[in-house]
Each structure stands twice: as C-alpha cells, then as structure tokens.
Amino acid sequence: MTEQRPGNPAPKGTGQEFMERTKYRYIGKSDQEKGIRQPPLELPPDPAIPLFSLPRPDSLEIPPVDLRMAIERRTSIRTYAREPLSLDELGFLLWCTLGVKTIHGNLATLRTVPSAGARHAFETYILANDVDGLVPGLYRYLALSHRLQQTDTDPTLVIRITEACFNQQFMFRSGAVFLWTAVPYRMTWRYGERGYRDLHLDAGHVCQNLYLAAEAIGCGVCAIAAFDDDEMNRILGINGRDQFLIYLATVGKKGE
Known part of the structure; x- marks a missing residue:
C-alpha cells in the first residue's frame, strides 16, 4: 500500500500515482x-547495414538568426511547401537536437541540449519523406559519430506512422519526421524510477531546440504527442520496455 502522510491525499489516477x-522518499539505491x-x-548500429556520414556542423553555412526573433516567431506549423530539405539542413537539425560536443570516454557526453546528469537517454529516428540525397524511409541517427543508418525502406511507413498518430495528415506533407525514443535504463541506472520523470523533461529540451533551429533554415515544426504507443513501438521494431517512443515532430519548409 502506498505510504500516506498527513495532508497528502491518496492518488486517484495513473498520473497522480x-x-x-x-x-525521492520511495527511491532506493540506484544501480x-x-x-x-x-x-x-x-x-x-547494425553491422550488416552501411553507415554514411552527415556534413559536419562546423562546415555548414547556416544563416544567423536573432534568438529573440526565433523565440517570437516560434509556433507549430502544419502546412509545408513542396520543397525538399537538404541533407545539410537535416544534419544541422540533428546536431542541434542531440549533437555531441564532447565525449568523456565511455562515461558521458556533453551535447547541444541539457539532460539530467548528462545521461542523454534518447535515440533519434528520422522518417525521410522528402530529403535530398536520402531514399525515403526510416533512418537512425548515430549521434556519437554524426552518421545515419537506414533501418527500414517500407514504402508504406509514412502511411502506417500517420495512422498510428491518429491520422494527423500533415505528416504526409512534411520533409521529415523526427522520432525520439527513450532508452530508460540509461537514465534509471543513475536515478532509479525518478529517472522516468527526467525522460519527459529531456524530451521538451530536445524538441524546443528543433523548433528554434528550424527558424534559421526557413522550416516549420509541429510537435506530436498523440500516438498509439504500442503500434508505434511495433513499427520501430522496439519492445516498448527497454526502448519506447516518447515524442515526435514534423519538419518542413515553410509555405506561403
């Protein structure tokens, strides 16, 4: 039975529980x-599938954007121009959302976003709908080496993912969809069950960076939190326990 303290009513729902x-009072020793x-x-990465490198972030010519202006202009955009993303632009957005700045051996990474204890428990998948230089399909971003690996070329992927996101049709028109999965043990190894809270906080950090970075390259973003968890995990080929989808966002060139 859940321990109750004076003035602390019993939780009434799953979220409250x-x-x-x-x-912290329920969290024992961490691993x-x-x-x-x-x-x-x-x-x-899968050793049987080739990897290819993305353009290095410091080699890209990205127009400067005033931070205040980017914040003021930031809004969710669901209408996109029929214009592909370039591979440079995709690489820039990937680096801005989970790019690695420093690797400390096999202990930790410092990245372009904050994470509790620098645990960085996310993996990024990209559904490439219209990206120059990429065959449409699903890719995984290997942040440590700034590379991509294709994981699925099923032409029905965009249909299946859209249906699993309750038929949000603007996904079809996006240049790419960012899909962030959580590997919870990377976080709970240090913080125990409290780490599940940190995963959701970190998801907000990552997606906000995507919104702001997109302003520099004339793109719009729309975050998506409404999806069928079990179906999306099946599509991604993950078990929903050791790795599960936590957040998505569409990206595309801004329309008129």
Whole structure:
C-alpha cells in the first residue's frame, strides 16, 4: 500500500500515482550506487547495414538568426511547401537536437541540449519523406559519430506512422519526421524510477531546440504527442520496455 502522510491525499489516477511513486522518499539505491556498470552511451548500429556520414556542423553555412526573433516567431506549423530539405539542413537539425560536443570516454557526453546528469537517454529516428540525397524511409541517427543508418525502406511507413498518430495528415506533407525514443535504463541506472520523470523533461529540451533551429533554415515544426504507443513501438521494431517512443515532430519548409 502506498505510504500516506498527513495532508497528502491518496492518488486517484495513473498520473497522480506516477508522481507519488517517483518521489525521492520511495527511491532506493540506484544501480550506479550499487556499483553496477553503466549502459552504453548509444545503441550500437547494425553491422550488416552501411553507415554514411552527415556534413559536419562546423562546415555548414547556416544563416544567423536573432534568438529573440526565433523565440517570437516560434509556433507549430502544419502546412509545408513542396520543397525538399537538404541533407545539410537535416544534419544541422540533428546536431542541434542531440549533437555531441564532447565525449568523456565511455562515461558521458556533453551535447547541444541539457539532460539530467548528462545521461542523454534518447535515440533519434528520422522518417525521410522528402530529403535530398536520402531514399525515403526510416533512418537512425548515430549521434556519437554524426552518421545515419537506414533501418527500414517500407514504402508504406509514412502511411502506417500517420495512422498510428491518429491520422494527423500533415505528416504526409512534411520533409521529415523526427522520432525520439527513450532508452530508460540509461537514465534509471543513475536515478532509479525518478529517472522516468527526467525522460519527459529531456524530451521538451530536445524538441524546443528543433523548433528554434528550424527558424534559421526557413522550416516549420509541429510537435506530436498523440500516438498509439504500442503500434508505434511495433513499427520501430522496439519492445516498448527497454526502448519506447516518447515524442515526435514534423519538419518542413515553410509555405506561403
């Protein structure tokens, strides 16, 4: 039974129970405190599938944008021009959302977004609908080496993903869809069950960077939190426990 304290009513719903049971007073020793070896900083790529490098961020000529202007102009955009994203632009957005600035051996990475304890528990998948130089399909971003690996070329992917996101039709018209999955043990190894809260906080950091970075290249973004969890995990080929989809966002060139 959940411990109750004076003035602390019993949780009445799943969300309230989550908030209650992830309070620090319920969190015991973490696996880090127990001396258990930490999980890898990134899921390994499939050795049977080729990798290809993205243009280095410092080699790109991205127009400067005033931060205040980017914040003021930031809004969710669901209408996109029929214009492809370039590979340079996609690489820039990937670097701005989870790009690695410094690697500290196999212990931690410092990236372009904050993360609790620098745990960075996300993997990024890209559904390329209209990106110059990419065959339409699903790719995984390997942040440690700034490379991509194609994971699925099924031509019905965009249809299946759109249906699993409750038929939000603007997904068809986007140049690309960013799909962020969480690898929870990367976070809970240090923070125990409290780490599940941190995953959702980190998702906000990543997506906001996408919104702001997109302003520099004339793109619009729309975050998506409405999706069928089980179906999306099946589409991505993950089990929903050791890795699960946490957030999505469409990106495309702004229309008139």
